[in-house]
Amino acid sequence: xxxxxxxxxxxxxxxxxxxxxxxxxxxxxxxxxxxxxxxxxxxxxxxxxxxxxxxxxxxxxxxxxxxxxxxxxxxxxxxxxxxxxxxxxxxxxxxxxxxxxxxxxxxxxxxxxxxxxxxxxxxxxxxxxxxxxxxxxxxxxxxxxxxxxxxxxxx
Numbered sequence: 001x002x003x004x005x006x007x008x009x010x011x012x013x014x015x016x017x018x019x020x021x022x023x024x025x026x027x028x029x030x031x032x033x034x035x036x037x038x039x040x041x042x043x044x045x046x047x048x049x050x051x052x053x054x055x056x057x058x059x060x061x062x063x064x065x066x067x068x069x070x071x072x073x074x075x076x077x078x079x080x081x082x083x084x085x086x087x088x089x090x091x092x093x094x095x096x097x098x099x100x101x102x103x104x105x106x107x108x109x110x111x112x113x114x115x116x117x118x119x120x121x122x123x124x125x126x127x128x129x130x131x132x133x134x135x136x137x138x139x140x141x142x143x144x145x146x147x148x149x150x151x152x153x154x155x
Contacts, residue, residue: 001093001096002095002143002146002149003096003106003146003147003149003152004096004098004106004108004109004141004146005097005098005099005123006099007111012112012113013128013131013133014111015099017138021135021139022034022097024135024139030094031092031094031095032093032095032096032097033091033097034097034098034099035084035097035098037081039100046074051065052065056074061075061076081098081104082153095146096149102121103121103122104122105123105152106123106152107123107125107146107147108121108125109125109127109128109138109141110128112128113130114129114130116129125141126138
């Protein structure tokens with residue numbers, strides 16, 4: 001599994017970049033996954049009154065619903081970046097796109113407003129300013145600058 005990260009402030013275009021890369025990966029039949037950090041202090045939400053919400057309210061610390069070719073897992077505790085990456089590795093993912101975790105030691109494409117100063121985050125491989133997303137160039141960077149799971153884990 002290879003890993004690349006999109007980092008930037010809220011509204012910078014991280015999700016747009018990831019969606020563009022996912023479309024390319026799907027066209028190439030690459031098994032891709034996304035790991036997103038919820039950097040806000042507000043809790044993640046579940047639909048009130050639905051089974052998963054009711055199970056959590058009744059005391060379940062973790063829940064999983066699976067069926068119709070899909071699964072969804074919730075947990076009461078935050079999972080570390082390392083645990084989450086390992087999860088995807090064991091699921092057989094080819095490319096993991098990570099959104100958030102600005103200070104993580106992962107090769108990252110940083111999205112910034114046009115005149116913003118470059119941040120001092122580790123492992124920046126490309127800075128994109130403004131709304132210009134050179135998708136062909138970014139796809140090439142994704143493959144050349146991403147890190148393989150084994151190298152990242154043994155760093």
